[in-house]
């Protein structure tokens with residue numbers, strides 16, 4: 284297996300752990316796991332995060348008005364991620380960061396994917412424009428050595444709806460910077476991380492479920 288194939292396969296371990304793969308994919312991962320101790324141990328390390336996410340989802344379903352997340356989930360995820368980073372250079376799987384950001388933003392809790400990063404870093408306020416007056420938002424960015432972090436504070440994103448955030452580079456290419464769930468009138472604060480360096484980042488967009496731009500910012 285080529286290193287790229289293995290990385291792709293490893294990134295689907297999250298979906299595998301959450302039982303979100305179709306049968307064909309699941310069997311492929313099963314077959315690989317039986318011969319790959321690395322992936323087996325990765326999967327074992329994912330299980331506490333998966334459990335925490337399932338708990339959070341259950342809590343959200345039971346309190347449909349105000350999404351609730353176990354108060355220690357953020358800490359648990361950050362501990363998990365930073366423990367992983369200390370142990371080896373392998374990055375936490377992207378799905379875990381995206382899922383944790385989605386859940387934590389839904390509850391209005393900020394989350395930093397890189398606990399090692401200096402905080403507070405240099406913060407650059409940026410202008411935002413929204414597609415609807417219902418959304419009130421302000422944003423800033425922090426240029427890290429690993430990419431731009433967007434700090435987004437907002438109300439008016441439709442409660443329960445998933446939004447994607449992308450960084451637009453100077454050539455118009457979109458790079459994922461995470462996801463969040465709208466919180467309606469409740470204020471949310473999201474830290475969204477991307478792998479685009481500040482020098483290459485021209486702005487960011489928040490995309491709704493149909494891919495339509497609901498918020499844009501040019502740096």
Ligand SMILES: [Zn+2]
Nearest residue numbers: 289319321322
């Ligand atoms: Zn493997």
